[in-house]
Amino acid sequence: AKSNTKGKHQFFDPAMDEQLKRRLNVIKELKGALENDEMVLFYQPQYCLKTNQYIGVEALVRWFKPDGTIISPMDFIPAAEDSGQIVHIGEWVLKTACEQQVKWTQEGLPPLRVAVNISMRQFKDPNFIDYVHETIQSTGINPKYLELEITESMLTEDAMVFIDQLSMLRLDGITVAIDDFGTGYSSLSYLQRLPVDRVKIDRSFIRRVESNQGDKTIVSLIIKMGHELNLQVIAEGVEDQEQTDVLVELGCDEVQGFFYAKPMHANDLKELLLKKQP
Numbered sequence: 001a002k003s004n005t006k007g008k009h010q011f012f013d014p015a016m017d018e019q020l021k022r023r024l025n026v027i028k029e030l031k032g033a034l035e036n037d038e039m040v041l042f043y044q045p046q047y048c049l050k051t052n053q054y055i056g057v058e059a060l061v062r063w064f065k066p067d068g069t070i071i072s073p074m075d076f077i078p079a080a081e082d083s084g085q086i087v088h089i090g091e092w093v094l095k096t097a098c099e100q101q102v103k104w105t106q107e108g109l110p111p112l113r114v115a116v117n118i119s120m121r122q123f124k125d126p127n128f129i130d131y132v133h134e135t136i137q138s139t140g141i142n143p144k145y146l147e148l149e150i151t152e153s154m155l156t157e158d159a160m161v162f163i164d165q166l167s168m169l170r171l172d173g174i175t176v177a178i179d180d181f182g183t184g185y186s187s188l189s190y191l192q193r194l195p196v197d198r199v200k201i202d203r204s205f206i207r208r209v210e211s212n213q214g215d216k217t218i219v220s221l222i223i224k225m226g227h228e229l230n231l232q233v234i235a236e237g238v239e240d241q242e243q244t245d246v247l248v249e250l251g252c253d254e255v256q257g258f259f260y261a262k263p264m265h266a267n268d269l270k271e272l273l274l275k276k277q278p
């Protein structure tokens with residue numbers, strides 16, 4: 001338990017207590033979830049605005065509980081990070097996503113880049129790099145089609161360890177994207193030194209990009225800065241044509257969002273890609 005749980009009880013706060021109970025319950029239920037095949041990976045396509053085709057997918061985990069409820073990652077990833085279970089879950093996610101990439105290619109789809117979310121706790125795990133190597137070997141994925149997404153906020157903690165690990169992984173041909181970009185505090189000079197390939201503009205800037213001049217300016221600056229630094233830029237959370245039009249106008253490279261497709265089962269994604277492109 002965290003050292004501050006004591007403090008929470010000393011100044012008893014019923015809401016806090018409920019939250020803690022819920023989290024402990026999630027941790028307990030998570031124990032059997034992987035063994036019982038309750039975790040499912042969904043995939044959301046990423047669309048290239050330069051070539052007008054689907055170019056990749058992001059793998060997003062879902063927890064299908066035996067009682068029929070589907071739990072969003074937002075409701076169990078934080079607990080899994082606290083308990084350390086995220087390491088086990090993350091290894092499964094990485095392996096499953098790589099296997100799926102190989103399978104789609106064998107089924108005749110053009111090779112898709114598959115992006116996998118990596119949490120801080122996984123990165124700190126001493127076996128992380130080895131596990132990534134092993135997974136590439138055992139699944140046979142071409143590493144150039146594997147992308148790791150790390151959040152901007154992760155880069156402020158233990159930065160040197162990160163930079164070394166990221167550099168090692170990129171030597172294999174893996175690409176790295178900075179997720180939720182714009183919400184953290186990374187400075188320009190810092191970004192320039194980081195071994196990354198892509199920045200992913202956070203959804204909060206895309207939501208009003210067509211109506212709010214401030215948001216549009218930020219998005220425009222991120223795209224310009226990214227291109228100056230030789231990085232690709234992808235926008236997340238694109239929900240309509242107007243937002244897409246602005247992103248095309250600003251020179252954004254790629255987009256991902258409900259306007260193109262929601263996260264879906266691997267087979268549905270295959271069907272979508274076999275149908276004509278949008």
Ligand code: C2E
Nearest residue numbers: 060061072073074077093117118119237238239257258263
């Ligand atoms: P994220 O990495 O920022 O993922 C994008 C989230 O935005 C996904 O939520 C996706 O379903 C949602 N989204 C996509 N397009 C749109 C859109 O047009 N509009 C709106 N409103 N939302 C959109 P999801 O799948 O619930 O995942 C939530 C978060 O959970 C992710 O945020 C990520 O941080 C985390 N997560 C998901 N899968 C994994 C995983 O395998 N490992 C780790 N460590 N974290 C994961």
Ligand code: CA
Nearest residue numbers: 058117149179
């Ligand atoms: Ca992500």
Ligand code: CA
Nearest residue numbers: 179180200236
């Ligand atoms: Ca994101």
Ligand code: CA
Nearest residue numbers: 180202203204
């Ligand atoms: Ca986000």
